Amino acid sequence: MQPPSPPLRRRAFLAGSLSSLAALCACASNIQQPVSPEPQRLPITPAADPVLEARYAAFEDDGHIVPAVPYRQMDPKYLRQRVPDPTGEAPGTIVVDTPNRFLYLVEEGGTAMRYGVGIGREGFAWQGQGTIHWRQHWPRWKPPAEMIARQPELEIYSVANGGMAPGIDNPLGARALYIFKDGKDTLYRLHGSPEWQSIGKSVSSGCVRLINHDIVDLYERVPYHARIVVHQDEMIAAI
Numbered sequence: 001m002q003p004p005s006p007p008l009r010r011r012a013f014l015a016g017s018l019s020s021l022a023a024l025c026a027c028a029s030n031i032q033q034p035v036s037p038e039p040q041r042l043p044i045t046p047a048a049d050p051v052l053e054a055r056y057a058a059f060e061d062d063g064h065i066v067p068a069v070p071y072r073q074m075d076p077k078y079l080r081q082r083v084p085d086p087t088g089e090a091p092g093t094i095v096v097d098t099p100n101r102f103l104y105l106v107e108e109g110g111t112a113m114r115y116g117v118g119i120g121r122e123g124f125a126w127q128g129q130g131t132i133h134w135r136q137h138w139p140r141w142k143p144p145a146e147m148i149a150r151q152p153e154l155e156i157y158s159v160a161n162g163g164m165a166p167g168i169d170n171p172l173g174a175r176a177l178y179i180f181k182d183g184k185d186t187l188y189r190l191h192g193s194p195e196w197q198s199i200g201k202s203v204s205s206g207c208v209r210l211i212n213h214d215i216v217d218l219y220e221r222v223p224y225h226a227r228i229v230v231h232q233d234e235m236i237a238a239i
Contacts, residue, residue: 016142035049036117037076041209046072046076048072052054053081055213056213058213059213061216062137062138064138064174065168066168066212067168069213074196074200075116075199076202078115078116078200079116080114080115080116080213083104083111083112084110084112084212085107085110085111086108086111086112086235087106087226087229088150090106091106091107092188092226093106093130093228094106094229095228095230096190096230096231097231097235098124098230098232099231099232099233099234099235100117100119100234101201103115103116103210103218105218105221105222115210115214115218116210116211117199117200117209118195118199118200118201118206118209119203119208120202120203121125121202123208125177125188126186126234128229129229129230130181130188130228130230131176131179131181131226131227131228132179132181132190132225132226133176133179133225134178134180134181135177136172136175137174137175138166138170139163139170139176140162140164140165141163141171142157142158142159142163143158144187155177161182169194171191171193172189172192173191173194173209173210173212173219174192174212174215175212175215176191176192176215177189177190177218188230190207190228191210192209192211192212193206193215194212196211
């Protein structure tokens with residue numbers, strides 16, 4: 001048999017070379033093909049609510065400018081709202097549900113005004129029943145001796161030194177409600193706070209803190225010498 005002519009050999013060589021090149025290109029394509037990244041999920045910011053915008057807008061009070069609260073960055077359940085009363089207590093009673101970070105002011109007709117709260121170390125120190133015996137606009141802050149022992153730099157605000165002057169940075173905020181039991185100060189307080197981020201959380205110190213906007217609202221609603229009930233265990237709603 002005659003050997004294949006040179007042209008045929010060249011054609012076979014070229015065909016084989018092209019097949020090998022195509023295979024190499026296919027592998028390269030498989031290796032270098034870009035992979036589309038997963039779409040980035042951005043947090044959804046709720047739309048502005050005109051009612052809440054007004055409720056948590058900046059306002060002036062006794063010469064102090066209280067900044068607006070960025071309520072859309074908060075858990076909605078901790079915003080002030082009227083709810084069916086879960087406490088079974090008489091109207092006018094304040095109920096603190098410590099584990100769930102809620103404060104209720106019981107109303108007539110089976111409803112309650114509910115506020116989100118932050119709980120500090122002192123907020124876990126007392127439970128039971130008492131009376132709102134003293135109320136204060138823009139109170140002075142006088143840290144107790146136990147707190148000063150933990151944080152000596154607070155000595156300048158001690159009782160002996162007259163406490164911290166009222167103001168927007170004062171830890172007691174715009175209002176404070178002082179709880180007494182059997183005629184004695186329990187050292188347990190409901191008070192305002194500029195730290196809206198702390199609502200719904202357990203914070204380093206303090207008693208029960210509300211947004212300044214909410215403590216002002218509560219202050220105007222709560223009757224004088226109101227009864228207060230504080231639960232440190234899960235609160236069971238009355239049936």
